Amino acid sequence: MGHSMKRKEDARFIQGKGHYVDDIKLPGMLYMDIVRSPYAYAKIKNIDTEAALKVPGVVAVVTGRDLEKYNLHWMPTLMSDTQMVLPTDTVMYQAQEVAAVIATSRYAARDGREAVLVEYEPMKPVMDPYKSLLPNAPVLRPDKPGKTDNHIWHWEVGDKEKTEAVFAKAEVVVKQDMYIPRIHVASIETCGCVADYDKVNNHLTMYMTTQAPHAIRTVIALVAGHVGLTEEKIRVISPDLGGGFGGKVPVYPGYVIAIAVSFLVGAPVKWIEDRSENLQADSFARDYHITAEMAGTKDGKILATRFKVLADHGYTDASANPSKFPTGLFSIGTGSYDYGTAYMEADAVYTNKPPGGVAYRCSFRVTEAVHAIERITDRFALEVGKDPAELRMQNFIKKEDFPWKSPTGWTYDSGDYHAGLKKAMDAIDYAGLRKEQAEKRAKGELMGIGISTFTEIVGAGPSKDFDILGIKMFDSAEIRVHPTGKAIARFGTKSQGQGHETTYAQIIAEELGIPAEHIQVEEGDTDTAPYGLGTYASRSTPTAGAAAAMAARKLRDKARKIAAYLLEVSEADLEWEPGKFFVKGAPEKVKTIQEIVFAAYTNHPQGMEAGFEATHYYDPPNLTFPSGAYICVVDVDKETGGINVRRFVAIDDCGHIINPMIVQGQVHGGLTQGIAPAMYEELIYDEAGNILNGTLMDYLVPTAVESPSWETGHVVTPSPHHPIGAKGVGESPTVGAPPAIANAIVDALSPYGITHLDIPITPFKVWKALKEKGAI
C-alpha cells in the first residue's frame, strides 16, 4: 500500500472496451422512449395513443392507467415517501414521465413519442419553497391521507436553550442568509437500463446504471413482489458506470416502467435517457436555504452556532439519505472548531420541482453544512477584524483532543487541523499573498484569498444508527483464492470510476501477500457478489475496504494453521511477513502464501475445511472524519466582474493512503466539482415552472479551461478504528472547495463593503455587487 500502482481497469477503457449499459444488445430487444410533461403542474385530461400506435415499429404505449391495473403506478422513495411511476391524472413537475412508447428501434420509439397526444389542463405551480408554506398555497400532495399543507418534516439537533443563552450574551453575533442552489451531478453517462424478463423461468435480469445493485434488487422485490417477482428471481447487474456522484442511487420511474413493460411484453426493453431528460427529471442535489449565525467574543473565540434550513424537496421526498437522517449528515456543520454549543433546525417542503436530494459527490448534505460553517466563520473573522487563517488556528479542535465529541453528537475520530492549514499556508505562501494583496488594494486592484478548513463525515455507517429502508449500512467482501494462488474478490460496492479494481486488490495484496496483479476484483452482479449497500458517501474504502482487510485476515489465520502443519511447528513459532510464514529464528524454514494456498486444496490438515475462501461483512464502529485545508487565490476584474482562479492548494487528510495516484485523481475531480457549483452550475426555474437551463448548452459543466491547475498534498492522521486507518476521500474536495472559492471572491470584494455572495458567483453577480456599492 501507499504505492501509486497504475489502474487495472484502464486497459479496457483506453481501448474502447468498457462495457456500459447502452452497449448491451440482446436478441429481440425493444427500445423505450418517454413522453414527458411540458407543464410543472397540470391535470391530464386525455392521453391519445392512437397515432403513436400507428407509427411503424411502435409496439405499445404504456400510461399510468395501464400500470394501475397491476398496482405498479406508484413506488416508494428511499425516504419512505411515495412517487408516481406514471401519472393517472396529475403531473407535478416539468419533464415528469407521462407515458412510455415501446418500439423495435430507438428511432421508432422517438417517432412514437412525438405522436402521443396529451391534453393537459395547466395549473399555477408552486415554485418558491417559502410561498409553499403559506396558508393559501395549494396542497400539492392530496394523495397523502390527511395532508393539509406542503410541509414534509421538521428536524432539529443540538441544545436550543443553551445556544440561545450564549447568543443572548455574546459580544459579537453575525448572521448570514445563504442559498445553496439546486444543481445536478450530470455524470457524462446518463441513466438507463435493459430490463430482461424471462417469462419461462419467471426471472428478471436488470442491467442498470446503479451505484447500489443489491439494495435495488431488494427494492424491486418490494415493489414487484406482488406480481411474482420475488428477490431470488431478480438479478441486478451494474456494468461499467460512466460516473455516478449520487445520481445513480435512486430508483427512477424509467427503470420501473422498463421492468413492467418487459414483464408484460416478454422481451428485453432498453431505456436510455438523453442528457436533457437527465438534467430535467433526474434527482437534483442541494437546494437548501440556510440562515447561519455565529456568536463569539471580540477577540475571535467562537462560542456557538445556529443554523436554520428550508429544504426544497420538489414533488416528493426522494432524497438518498440513511432512513433516520432526513437532513443527511448536515449536523457535521459545527465544523473543525472547538466550541460548546450549537443548534440546527430544518424544515422540508414540497414544490412543483423534480424530486431528488442526492449527493452531487457529497456525503449526505455535508456540502451544505460545510458551506454554511465556512462562510459564517469568514463573516465572523471579518466582523472581529481578524485574519481568517489566524481565527481558524485560534478555534481549531486540537490534535490531542481527539476523539472529540461535537456539540451535535458526533465523535470525530482523528485529525490535525493546525498541521493541515499550516501546510497549505506554507505551500501557497500565505504571508506573501497577503502582502501582495495589500499592495494591489492600494492600487485599487481586486485580489482575494479564501480559506476552507472543513471536516467531512463519511463511511456510513454503524448499524446502530444507519440503515436504508431498514437494511443496515454494512458492506462486504468475499475473497476466493484459487489453488494456484490467484484470487477473485467480490464486493457489495460498485465503482463508478473510483478504481476499486485496483485499490481493493492492493488492500488484499498488503494483507495476504498475493501480488495485486493476481487479484481480480468484481462488483455489480447481485448473483455473485455478497450483499452490500453500494458506493456513495465516500463509503467504499471505510466499509468494503475494511471488509477486504478483515476477510484477508481471516485467510491469514487459516494460512498460519496450514503453514504450521506443513512446517511441523506450532502456530506460535511462526512469523508473518507479507507473502510468507517462516519459523522464528529459522527463516529458511518457510512456506509462501502460494504454497499454503495450494496445500489448502491438496494437502490440508485433517479436520480442517478444504479451500481458501473468506467473506466478511464489516459493520463500522464509527464514521470516519476526513478533513482538509484549502486555500484559493482569485483575481477579479473590476470592470467586468470576471474571476480568475489563480491558484488553489488543497491539503487533504484522508487517513492512511492506499494508492496516492488514485487519491490525487479523486481530489482533482472533486475540486472541479467544487468549482462547478461555486462559479457555474445552478438549475434555474421560472415562476411558471419551466427549467431555463435544462441542456448541457446552458447548464455550465466546467471544461478544462474553467478548471485551474490544482495543487494537492496531504497530512495523514490514520483513522484509529478502521482496520487499515483509511478514511475515504472521493467527496472531500467537492465539499471543501466551494467555500474556499466563495471566501476568496468575497475577500477580494470586501474593501467595498461586500460581505457575502450566493454561489454560483458569476461575473454578473460580482459586477452587480460592485455597481451597487458604487465601486464602479
Place this chain on the structure above:
Amino acid sequence: MLKQITVTVNGAQHTAEVEPRLLLVHLIREVLNLTGTHIGCDTSSCGACTILLDGKSVKSCTILAVQANGKSVTTIEGMIQNGELHPLQEGFKENHALQCGFCTPGMIMRATELLANNPNPTEEEIRWGISGNLCRCTGYNNIVKAIEYAGAKMRGEEPASTEPQFV
C-alpha cells in the same frame, strides 16, 4: 427511403443501407457495433462521441451517417496499431487521466487531432484544445499531463515523470 453508403472505419470498408436521418454515432455504435464511441448529451456539448472523420475530430452525434459516405472514420478501436497502444492511450493510463472511462475515447480522439496540428502544445493550448470535451471525474489536470506525455513520445522525447506530484 434507405440510402446506401460506404464508409471506411478503422481501415475496413463497410457498406450499409441507412435512413437518411441516422446519426453517424448510431451507425458506429449500433450498425457496426463499435461501442467504444459514447453518447453523453444531445446538444453536441460533451464530446464523448468524438471520432476522426478524414483525420478531423468531429462529434459523431452532430453529423449524419450519409454525410460520412465515401469518407474515412477512425474510432478509439482503431487507435491500437500492430498490438501497440497509441502514445495517447499509454499516456492516459500512465498518468491516471481517466476514472470512469466514459469520456476517455472522445478525449483521446480529440487529442489525436490536437497533436497532429500542434505537436508541442502549451498547457493553455491543450486546455483550449480539449474544451469541447467534458470530463466529470478527473478535473482535467491529468488529461493535460497525458497529452503532454503523448506529445513528447510522438516527438521522440522522454516524457515527464508520471508519478503524482504533491505540494
